[in-house]
Amino acid sequence: MNITGVILAGGKSSRYGKPKMFERFRGRPLYKVAVDAFEKNALPVVIATNETLLSHFSDENVTFITEQTPHEGPLYALTHVMEQVESDWYFVVAADMPFIDAAFIATLCRQITANCDAVIPTSNDNWQPLAALYHRRALEQAKQALFDNQRSMRALLHQVRVSFVEMNDTTTFLNINAVEDWPQGDKGDNK
Numbered sequence: 001m002n003i004t005g006v007i008l009a010g011g012k013s014s015r016y017g018k019p020k021m022f023e024r025f026r027g028r029p030l031y032k033v034a035v036d037a038f039e040k041n042a043l044p045v046v047i048a049t050n051e052t053l054l055s056h057f058s059d060e061n062v063t064f065i066t067e068q069t070p071h072e073g074p075l076y077a078l079t080h081v082m083e084q085v086e087s088d089w090y091f092v093v094a095a096d097m098p099f100i101d102a103a104f105i106a107t108l109c110r111q112i113t114a115n116c117d118a119v120i121p122t123s124n125d126n127w128q129p130l131a132a133l134y135h136r137r138a139l140e141q142a143k144q145a146l147f148d149n150q151r152s153m154r155a156l157l158h159q160v161r162v163s164f165v166e167m168n169d170t171t172t173f174l175n176i177n178a179v180e181d182w183p184q185g186d187k188g189d190n191k
């Protein structure tokens, strides 16, 4: 069984006002948090982005998948990666999550079982589909959801067998949508 780390880094960042994945956090661009977490688990890394953002990344040993039509959303981005990159499982992480770490990646990978198509962490009953595992078996349902113009990850999760894993941890899943979302004192190296 192989697992590919997929970083979703092709969003509009409209609430943030500039491409948030390149904001510096603890000495590195924010998206590199996910790169490091995957690499520490020896997982190959794919970054899903678009042509406009592509030149701003600087990574070796990472495969870049660019979307010809940008801003189609995370479900489209995952589907596009599944079509381009052969793997059994795809570990999706958004590029705007400062506290994803290698231990979380390892913990969720250990929850994979043969009879599920997605492993979704929950925190206080909130689904976390952008820090989650998807099997290639979900590709057909993902394509169907997009065809039906249902573009959210949740639409896919209603169509496949999901294993939910309660993590009792909100910090790991914190994501940055707007500048004021940075926890106070946690981002001293950019402003």
Ligand SMILES: Nc1nc2c(ncn2[C@@H]2O[C@H](COP(=O)(O)OP(=O)(O)OP(=O)(O)O)[C@@H](O)[C@H]2O)c(=O)[nH]1
Pocket: 008, 009, 010, 011, 012, 013, 014, 015, 016, 021, 048, 049, 050, 067, 070, 071, 072, 073, 074, 076, 077, 093, 094, 095, 096, 130, 176, 177
């Ligand atoms: N590759 C790819 N990633 C996306 C796309 N849309 C969103 N993402 C990523 O998915 C994660 C969550 O995105 P959101 O914060 O919901 O959306 P956003 O477009 O980045 O930001 P807003 O414009 O403020 O909604 C971020 O890491 C985005 O970069 C897309 O169309 N393609």
